[in-house]
Amino acid sequence: MVVSTEGTGKRARPDSRLPVVIVDDLHVEYKVYATGKRATEADRGGLLRRAKRTRTVHALKGVSFTAYENDSIGVIGSNGSGKSTLMRAITGLTPSSSGAVYAVSRPSMLGVGAALIKTLSGQRNVILGGLAMGLSKREVEERYDEIVDFAGIRPFIDLPMRTYSSGMTARLKFAIATVRKHEILIVDEALAVGDRKFRKRSEQRIREIRDNAGTVFLVSHSMQSIRDTCNRVIWIEKGELMMDGDPDEVISAYEATR
Amino acid sequence: MSSEVDDPQAYGLHRVGGRPPLLKYLRGVAQRRDFIVSLAKFRIEAENQRHRLGMLWIVLKPILEAAVFGLVFGTLMRSTRGVPDFIVFLIIGVFVFEFFSSSFGAGSKAITNNQALVQSLSFPRMSLPISVVTQKFMQLVPTIVLLMVFLLALGHKASLNWFLMVPLLILYYMFCLGLAFITARLTVHLPDLSNLLPFASRFLFYTSGIFFSVDVRFADTPLLLKYVEYQPLYAFLSLARELLLDSDPLYDVRTQFWPILVCWSIGLLIVGTIFFWAAEERYGRVD
Numbered sequence: 001m002v003v004s005t006e007g008t009g010k011r012a013r014p015d016s017r018l019p020v021v022i023v024d025d026l027h028v029e030y031k032v033y034a035t036g037k038r039a040t041e042a043d044r045g046g047l048l049r050r051a052k053r054t055r056t057v058h059a060l061k062g063v064s065f066t067a068y069e070n071d072s073i074g075v076i077g078s079n080g081s082g083k084s085t086l087m088r089a090i091t092g093l094t095p096s097s098s099g100a101v102y103a104v105s106r107p108s109m110l111g112v113g114a115a116l117i118k119t120l121s122g123q124r125n126v127i128l129g130g131l132a133m134g135l136s137k138r139e140v141e142e143r144y145d146e147i148v149d150f151a152g153i154r155p156f157i158d159l160p161m162r163t164y165s166s167g168m169t170a171r172l173k174f175a176i177a178t179v180r181k182h183e184i185l186i187v188d189e190a191l192a193v194g195d196r197k198f199r200k201r202s203e204q205r206i207r208e209i210r211d212n213a214g215t216v217f218l219v220s221h222s223m224q225s226i227r228d229t230c231n232r233v234i235w236i237e238k239g240e241l242m243m244d245g246d247p248d249e250v251i252s253a254y255e256a257t258r
Numbered sequence: 259m260s261s262e263v264d265d266p267q268a269y270g271l272h273r274v275g276g277r278p279p280l281l282k283y284l285r286g287v288a289q290r291r292d293f294i295v296s297l298a299k300f301r302i303e304a305e306n307q308r309h310r311l312g313m314l315w316i317v318l319k320p321i322l323e324a325a326v327f328g329l330v331f332g333t334l335m336r337s338t339r340g341v342p343d344f345i346v347f348l349i350i351g352v353f354v355f356e357f358f359s360s361s362f363g364a365g366s367k368a369i370t371n372n373q374a375l376v377q378s379l380s381f382p383r384m385s386l387p388i389s390v391v392t393q394k395f396m397q398l399v400p401t402i403v404l405l406m407v408f409l410l411a412l413g414h415k416a417s418l419n420w421f422l423m424v425p426l427l428i429l430y431y432m433f434c435l436g437l438a439f440i441t442a443r444l445t446v447h448l449p450d451l452s453n454l455l456p457f458a459s460r461f462l463f464y465t466s467g468i469f470f471s472v473d474v475r476f477a478d479t480p481l482l483l484k485y486v487e488y489q490p491l492y493a494f495l496s497l498a499r500e501l502l503l504d505s506d507p508l509y510d511v512r513t514q515f516w517p518i519l520v521c522w523s524i525g526l527l528i529v530g531t532i533f534f535w536a537a538e539e540r541y542g543r544v545d
Contacts, residue, residue: 019271093542
């Protein structure tokens with residue numbers, strides 16, 4: 001199914017850059033109820049009927065590639081193609097059913113949102129989010145101003161987060177999540193929100209992370225964002241790796257199929 | 259190893275998502291202590307923020323609860339038989355039991371109620387049940403202080419025994435924590451448990467001698483007396499009563515409860531820790 005001949009693994013490694021993430025023949029399967037309900041949800045009944053009603057969804061079918069240091073990799077594909085599953089598997093949040101992911105350090109996902117408490121003030125949430133990202137209390141205090149200013153919410157910092165606009169919330173989450181130095185960072189659709197000014201700033205921050213010997217995966221439907229920030233693009237479709245290579249080539253091949 | 263990828267070992271890469279060895283895991287949990295404590299504190303704050311009386315509810319709720327039980331059992335059902343100072347007896351029971359029932363209820367849902375968090379950030383999952391039980395413990399401490407003020411107001415004398423409440427509450431915390439580890443994992447495997455556990459909690463509420471004296475009630479059934487002897491919640495409640503009220507012979511300090519509670523608390527905490535850690539990789543899974 002690999003369209004590109006210059007794809008997987010053999011892909012240009014122009015210099016002696018070291019591999020930081022190796023994805024080796026990764027398969028992920030989910031068990032889902034036929035109704036679409038997850039099999040773990042609390043309110044299901046009938047222990048005995050369980051086996052009959054679940055269906056297995058093969059979300060990733062043998063994906064392999066290697067990411068090198070300073071890579072900034074765009075991940076594209078239509079809805080439900082397995083992009084997010086691949087990212088969660090790379091961070092180790094979703095276990096593989098076969099194959100494996102190897103990394104120099106544990107990749108982190110830009111997903112601090114779930115740790116925040118909407119009814120509390122922005123100030124409380126900066127602290128909580130920073131701690132959830134693994135910073136110590138002192139580090140959070142030191143970088144507090146930086147986070148608030150980057151998010152641009154200083155006038156509203158005392159208000160509960162539920163009063164923030166969706167753009168403000170997204171900016172705050174991005175600011176908290178990128179405050180820590182990440183060796184390997186995964187950004188899943190975070191740049192779609194926020195105004196133009198903030199998008200430029202966040203793309204700048206992603207480039208900074210990459211330049212500091214970090215590796216960034218950027219999942220996005222905005223081809224413009226990907227062209228602006230990535231030096232390599234992976235195209236996933238129906239759980240398989242379609243193409244892996246230069247952004248312009250892969251994006252035009254992807255757009256030709258739409 | 260498929261041929262087209264590099265050899266991970268050669269470049270010092272490690273497999274992602276593996277469960278670390280127990281000691282390393284526990285060190286990871288210890289590093290997250292700021293997060294655990296802040297999450298507990300902020301959740302209390304968030305819970306009380308929309309109420310006019312705010313944090314006051316932490317002490318108002320157990321008072322109201324004691325009032326209802328006092329009315330029902332003390333006045334309507336007359337279960338006061340043979341219990342001197344019934345009001346105080348009841349209040350200590352209700353206040354102390356409240357920590358168990360709330361941390362048992364919330365602890366069992368520590369993972370299942372935080373699926374989004376578990377699926378988006380990587381941290382030792384044990385942080386979540388610890389944070390929940392810590393949150394409930396932070397709510398227990400002011401009620402115990404309130405209890406002491408109440409006792410003084412009713413004319414009871416403070417004694418040195420009151421200081422023994424500190425080790426007792428620490429054991430109580432360890433006990434509930436160990437239990438939360440076990441129920442949090444079980445609920446992940448079998449979500450139906452979240453419907454069953456409230457009944458277990460209620461059963462313990464009615465059999466731990468909160469609104470009647472076990473010694474009086476079960477006096478002619480030695481088997482039941484033997485059961486409550488080793489039932490940890492009864493031991494926690496009795497010791498709390500004995501420590502706080504040393505004026506009455508019914509509340510004689512029964513020192514045999516201490517070793518029983520130490521065994522329960524340490525045992526349950528160790529078993530719970532290992533049991534929870536063993537399934538660490540399981541918690542983030544969607545199926």
